Amino acid sequence: MALQRHSPLKRKFDRAIRWMLESGLIRRWFLESLRLSRKANEQKNDSLDTSSSEEDPSPSSGVIPLSIDHMQGAFLVFVFGNVFAVLVFLLENCCRRRAKDNEDFNLSFSGSKGKRPKIMSNM
Template sequence: CLLRQDSMNVSSSNVVRVVLASWSVGGFILVSCYTSNLIAVLTVPFFPPKISTIEGLAKSDFRISMVDYGEFVPEALATSQDEDLKSLGDRMDLVYNYDEDDISYGELTQILLDGEHAITETYSYLRNLLAYDKEARSSTYVLKEQIYQGALAFFLAKHTPWKDRLDQGLRQLVEAGLVNKWYTDIMSTTSSALHDKKSDSKEKPLTLSNLQGPFIILLMGSTIALLVFFMEAMFRKAIGRVPFILQDDKAE
């Protein structure tokens, strides 16, 4: 059965037949799963490894792009002492900063979807940008490793009298966890939108974990079959003794 070459000789022994039946079912499952996985491996197209680090991005053929709104990042990358960051800075393409952000970031997103650029922006803004663009969300991802960490600040005039009070209030909000709570609430909608991408994944080929159910059913069926076989053998043996006892009674 495993080689799909059935034997013409069938054993008359019930035990052998039970074993052969179990082996036939198991062999059929193994052959089917192996054939399916082999076809999947041969037919699924090969995809390049996923970029997950700044070093991998620097060694790739992607160029970098961002909106030119006066950020220090382009100059910082171009003058960086790190070879990977400097390589990204040398391949930086800036998008004109229009009066409306939708136009600027729409053009930036289109450059990203063209497949030749990676875009850089603050982490939270990128998550929002992907969350509300279905096409970009389904074909792009955010690099976990970040180029730099930034902080948000309030710009005040020098010698502002209530600066200390504002610093104290902001510090209390941070220490109480309210800032993180508000950030989590605001970003929860983007997180749920990004998780929709995972739920839309295509069917995956069978793996060993998928075969646990069929083999458990096979084991249960074999166990029940063996119990029925032994019960049938004992019952047949008991029936065979009855005529012999009756003949002894008549002989007396």
């Protein structure tokens, strides 16, 4: 688990993980995943033996190899997020330059830093 060194949640996570280890849950989950993997491999081998012309595994086996089509949504979110980040970065730089140019213009026009010249009326 990726937690900061002195995080207040670290002790709670450590206790929960220790409890799972001591109760045997992690070992049970590991053995169950091995059993399911072995079963999926057997089904795959059986389907290859019965129909060698079919290259894709049957959807009933529950194991479908991922392709680019499956990951297309994640790639699109990643690309659009990066494009949006670059646009925001450019907008921030543009606004910062415009604010800096306005500040330089105001300083050079007034002759004093931050003070406006007083206008006197003859009334």
